[in-house]
Amino acid sequence: xxxxxxxxxxxxxxxxxxxxxxxxxxxxxxxxxxxxxxxxxxxxxxxxxxxxxxxxxxxxxxxxxxxxxxxxxxxxxxxxxxxxxxxxxxxxxxxxxxxxxxxxxxxxxxxxxxxxxxxxxxxxxxxxxxxxxxxxxxxxxxxxxxxxxxxxxxxxxxxxxxxxxxx
Amino acid sequence: xxxxxxxxxxxxxxxxxxxxxxxxxxxxxxxxxxxxxxxxxxxxxxxxxxxxxxxxxxxxxxxxxxxxxxxxxxxxxxxxxxxxxxxxxxxxxxxxxxxxxxxxxxxxxxxxxxxxxxxxxxxxxxxxxxxxxxxxxxxxxxxxxxxxxxxxxxxxxxxxxxxxxxxxxxxxxxxxxxxxxxxxxxxxxxxxxxxxxxxxxxxxxxxxxxxxxxxxxxxxxxxxxxxxxxxxxxxxxxxxxxxxxxxxxxxxxxxxxxxxxxxxxxxxxxxxxxxxxxx
Numbered sequence: 001x002x003x004x005x006x007x008x009x010x011x012x013x014x015x016x017x018x019x020x021x022x023x024x025x026x027x028x029x030x031x032x033x034x035x036x037x038x039x040x041x042x043x044x045x046x047x048x049x050x051x052x053x054x055x056x057x058x059x060x061x062x063x064x065x066x067x068x069x070x071x072x073x074x075x076x077x078x079x080x081x082x083x084x085x086x087x088x089x090x091x092x093x094x095x096x097x098x099x100x101x102x103x104x105x106x107x108x109x110x111x112x113x114x115x116x117x118x119x120x121x122x123x124x125x126x127x128x129x130x131x132x133x134x135x136x137x138x139x140x141x142x143x144x145x146x147x148x149x150x151x152x153x154x155x156x157x158x159x160x161x162x163x164x165x166x167x
Numbered sequence: 168x169x170x171x172x173x174x175x176x177x178x179x180x181x182x183x184x185x186x187x188x189x190x191x192x193x194x195x196x197x198x199x200x201x202x203x204x205x206x207x208x209x210x211x212x213x214x215x216x217x218x219x220x221x222x223x224x225x226x227x228x229x230x231x232x233x234x235x236x237x238x239x240x241x242x243x244x245x246x247x248x249x250x251x252x253x254x255x256x257x258x259x260x261x262x263x264x265x266x267x268x269x270x271x272x273x274x275x276x277x278x279x280x281x282x283x284x285x286x287x288x289x290x291x292x293x294x295x296x297x298x299x300x301x302x303x304x305x306x307x308x309x310x311x312x313x314x315x316x317x318x319x320x321x322x323x324x325x326x327x328x329x330x331x332x333x334x335x336x337x338x339x340x341x342x343x344x345x346x347x348x349x350x351x352x353x354x355x356x357x358x359x360x361x362x363x364x365x366x367x368x369x370x371x372x373x374x375x376x377x378x379x380x381x382x383x384x385x386x387x388x389x390x391x392x393x394x395x396x397x398x399x400x401x402x403x404x405x406x407x408x409x410x411x412x413x414x415x416x417x418x419x420x421x422x423x424x425x426x427x428x429x430x431x432x433x434x435x436x437x438x439x440x441x442x443x444x445x446x
Contacts, residue, residue, distance in 0.1 A: 020212050024219030024291055031297035031429050040294070053176050061183050069208045070216070070294040070302065072329075072344060074194055075201075078295070080187035087180045126191060132296055132345075132366040 016062040019043035036140045045149035053090030060086030085115040105150035112142035206331040213336040220290035285437040298343040306335040316438040323426030350391040356381030372421035
């Protein structure tokens, strides 16, 4: 029991490092990429579907706090939204079938949109301000994030299927 | 224990949500000061960012250096030409400065300035809004501290260093961030005000009274140095539009386009004297 919790914490930490890596590569390639694509959300969505709600919540906390660290905003806002994103993504994906790509992408899109709404609301409450919309570009963020996370899951499943066939 | 087994997921979620609510709440009395926890998280993750940015830069440099050599000759000619004119400009400016100050004074100013400019690479951008902050690869070990002015390669103002400053990395608040404020003066009509960011590509010149005349589109803005963070005379940007302020009619609404460009923000210069640029 204790071993499995320790393993989960270690996996979550490694997942967060992967998210920081993806975010840094995206930022170095072009600042606008960070507006249309949230690397931290992709990692949370991907691992929450695979490993369930508890792991999703833990990973959401770590990824959210990492995102907050690299931003001037209030520390903990992204942590809170991503914790809820990870938990509910893991929880719902265990109760409905999200295996087909279209259904999976739609599910990810809904979760990403909900995360963004929550983030906008919390930012409005905590900082008493509206979010910068970047000429509407930020509205693409849930779509691109959901698409990337959905594609990652498809690729991972195909690789796993090919491996099991080979074995 | 039985409750933990039965309601594990709910308890984990409740614990994490409570943790975040407490984390957000404790920051209210702290203001802009970063907590020890946030500094630790930054310290842990910034090397990963440095590694990733370095890898991307390496790949791009390899591509540009070895594979994408088209147009290098033409670019070289253009740079030689620009270099020639820059040398002329420097000579002209030195001559002009010499008219107003003695040689000894001039040397003293230049001596004070030398060694205080610290070149740094940009290794990261604000994860939520690129117009708010950047992360650079110089930290406390290199002599970087809080509240030092940061300029781009052309000498235009980019922002100032803020916490957390770790051993080898530091965060820079951009002048386009909406919480940023810079004391500026216009070069021709001497309009003074406070330049505030809008978390977008443009800034706003605030607190210029509607009764004050002067100021025109295209006019350059320079730092005043009165805020004791940015040294006086640094180029900031140009006035892009002037409108009446409907929400607050006693002031004018002046929009400013900063000089620094995001897409070319690769290397920056930290003015590593004491805050305000002095020694």
